[in-house]
Amino acid sequence: MSDTNASRDSGAQNPPHDVAVLGGGSFGTAMTKVLGENGHRVHFWMRDQAQADEIRKTGINSRYMPGVKLEGDIEPTTDLADAVSKAEVVFVAIPSKAFRAVIREHSNDFRDGQIVVSLTKGIEEHGFKLMSEILQEEIPRCQIGVLSGPNLAAEIAARDLTATVIAAKDPDVRRTVQDLLGCEYFRVYANVDVYGVELAGALKNIYAIVAGLASALDMGENAKAMLITRGLAEMSRFAVSLGANPMTFMGLAGVGDLIVTCTSSKSRNFRIGYAVGKGQNLDDAVKELGQVAEGIYTLKLVKERSEAIGIYMPLVRGLYEILYGNASIKAVINSLMMAVQNSDVEFILPRTISQ
Ligand SMILES: NC(=O)c1ccc[n+]([C@@H]2O[C@H](COP(=O)([O-])OP(=O)(O)OC[C@H]3O[C@@H](n4cnc5c(N)ncnc54)[C@H](O)[C@@H]3O)[C@@H](O)[C@H]2O)c1
Numbered sequence: 123m124s125d126t127n128a129s130r131d132s133g134a135q136n137p138p139h140d141v142a143v144l145g146g147g148s149f150g151t152a153m154t155k156v157l158g159e160n161g162h163r164v165h166f167w168m169r170d171q172a173q174a175d176e177i178r179k180t181g182i183n184s185r186y187m188p189g190v191k192l193e194g195d196i197e198p199t200t201d202l203a204d205a206v207s208k209a210e211v212v213f214v215a216i217p218s219k220a221f222r223a224v225i226r227e228h229s230n231d232f233r234d235g236q237i238v239v240s241l242t243k244g245i246e247e248h249g250f251k252l253m254s255e256i257l258q259e260e261i262p263r264c265q266i267g268v269l270s271g272p273n274l275a276a277e278i279a280a281r282d283l284t285a286t287v288i289a290a291k292d293p294d295v296r297r298t299v300q301d302l303l304g305c306e307y308f309r310v311y312a313n314v315d316v317y318g319v320e321l322a323g324a325l326k327n328i329y330a331i332v333a334g335l336a337s338a339l340d341m342g343e344n345a346k347a348m349l350i351t352r353g354l355a356e357m358s359r360f361a362v363s364l365g366a367n368p369m370t371f372m373g374l375a376g377v378g379d380l381i382v383t384c385t386s387s388k389s390r391n392f393r394i395g396y397a398v399g400k401g402q403n404l405d406d407a408v409k410e411l412g413q414v415a416e417g418i419y420t421l422k423l424v425k426e427r428s429e430a431i432g433i434y435m436p437l438v439r440g441l442y443e444i445l446y447g448n449a450s451i452k453a454v455i456n457s458l459m460m461a462v463q464n465s466d467v468e469f470i471l472p473r474t475i476s477q
């Protein structure tokens with residue numbers, strides 16, 4: 123599908139490139155739209171032939187982004203090897219549960235030095251691996267990056283002002299992705315803390331579910347602020363203990379993404395929490411959503427991991443008890459509010475400040 127009228131009026135300065143986007147869901151579609159509008163030729167891979175045919179014919183991915191027209195030089199395809207072979211840079215928006223399998227099956231199709239950027243905000247079940255670690259293991263000869271931030275797909279597709287973060291060790295990767303994606307409504311910041319940026323994107327989904335629950339129960343604005351702030355403290359404590367930079371959690375990929383997913387019903391994780399808060403059972407809520415809510419899987423993994431390494435995460439534990447342990451929401455709230463362990467200490471202050 124090619125549209126000669128599609129322009130780079132959105133502000134990108136660099137010449138057009140061939141890029142691939144893997145994953146035909148909401149976020150793959152949103153990123154394809156940005157890249158197409160920036161004038162790049164986008165090889166947009168999805169597994170469903172009918173969906174690829176629809177996009178080729180109408181420019182619309184009606185299952186995941188109804189009413190949104192993809193403009194520009196977009197090539198929908200179900201041939202992943204072909205998409206990857208033509209691309210200078212590959213963006214991967216495949217849910218974490220399927221991420222490794224797809225990359226492994228096609229690992230020989232990637233080239234030495236090819237830039238591969240994960241857009242996925244999840245953790246692999248076995249071994250607590252992040253997506254960039256999977257890329258490193260499966261296609262070690264590629265240059266790897268991670269994109270994360272407060273990035274609701276529907277708002278990006280509507281060209282609402284948005285900022286994101288590209289994290290990569292290599293400055294060329296960071297600059298290339300900034301050039302490809304940046305435009306008048308999409309601003310791309312850079313960070314070297316790949317692990318922190320990526321882990322923040324996965325962790326915030328847990329607190330979005332908590333915030334959805336709180337919203338369903340009409341808990342009020344004070345409670346919302348408490349949950350977001352204590353969620354930030356909890357996720358930073360966990361991530362820093364695993365090697366992330368604490369400053370990352372003060373940025374877009376940390377507190378920024380936490381705010382947007384904890385305050386918007388456009389977040390699928392928030393919607394799962396809301397549905398459960400209104401009395402729906404988790405499986406039914408997931409079925410009704412019909413899209414991925416990574417937080418329900420991340421929650422289990424983070425609970426196990428935090429207990430294994432001795433990091434105090436009361437919100438994670440409480441949500442786990444509600445979603446997987448049949449605890450009543452009221453009982454969990456009560457135990458969280460009355461907990462004594464650590465709860466009266468907001469920060470462990472540096473000695474110079476506390477004295
Ligand atoms: N939607 C957003 O606002 C948003 C924003 C930033 C990051 N993300 C992240 O992007 C990732 C993808 O999310 P999404 O919003 O596109 O999900 P989605 O539920 O909208 O779509 C998921 C897509 O993955 C495809 N898929 C599932 N299993 C597959 C497999 N085995 N092989 C190939 N394709 C498969 C589905 O067919 C579908 O096209 C998630 O990790 C999510 O956290 C989403």
Ligand SMILES: O=P(O)(O)OC[C@H](O)CO
Binds near residue numbers: 271379388
């Ligand atoms: O819809 P969610 O909950 O998967 O959140 C989407 C993005 O991660 C928001 O930045």
